[in-house]
Amino acid sequence: EGQGGNQTGIATKTRPKTKRPSLYRVLLLNDDYTPMEFVILILEQVFNKSRDEATRIMLHVHNKGVGECGIYPYEVAETKVTRVMDAARQNQHPLQCVMEKQ
Numbered sequence: 001e002g003q004g005g006n007q008t009g010i011a012t013k014t015r016p017k018t019k020r021p022s023l024y025r026v027l028l029l030n031d032d033y034t035p036m037e038f039v040i041l042i043l044e045q046v047f048n049k050s051r052d053e054a055t056r057i058m059l060h061v062h063n064k065g066v067g068e069c070g071i072y073p074y075e076v077a078e079t080k081v082t083r084v085m086d087a088a089r090q091n092q093h094p095l096q097c098v099m100e101k102q
């Protein structure tokens with residue numbers, strides 16, 4: 001009878017329940033004070049973007065108010081948000097970074 005065999009003589013099949021990790025979108029929010037160059041450096045250093053991609057995302061946030069930096073498993077997203085918020089605080093910029101379930 002093999003896998004998932006029961007006592008009834010009826011063959012059954014079980015599939016191991018694997019849970020895909022939930023994904024979270026990490027967003028940057030616009031403000032009037034954080035320097036554009038600081039946001040670009042954050043996108044390069046925390047989110048591993050090229051200078052061109054970092055500039056594109058920064059300008060999108062600047063023009064639209066909010067923009068996506070990436071989509072990650074919970075713990076990775078949380079670590080990136082913390083890194084951004086720590087760097088912003090250390091440099092006395094009001095930059096805000098948030099995560100939301102995708």
Ligand code: TYC
Pocket residue numbers: 028029030031032033034035036039058059061062095096
């Ligand atoms: N609006 C800021 C400025 O004009 C630049 C900026 C972009 C700030 C993106 C935050 O997430 C941000 N200096």
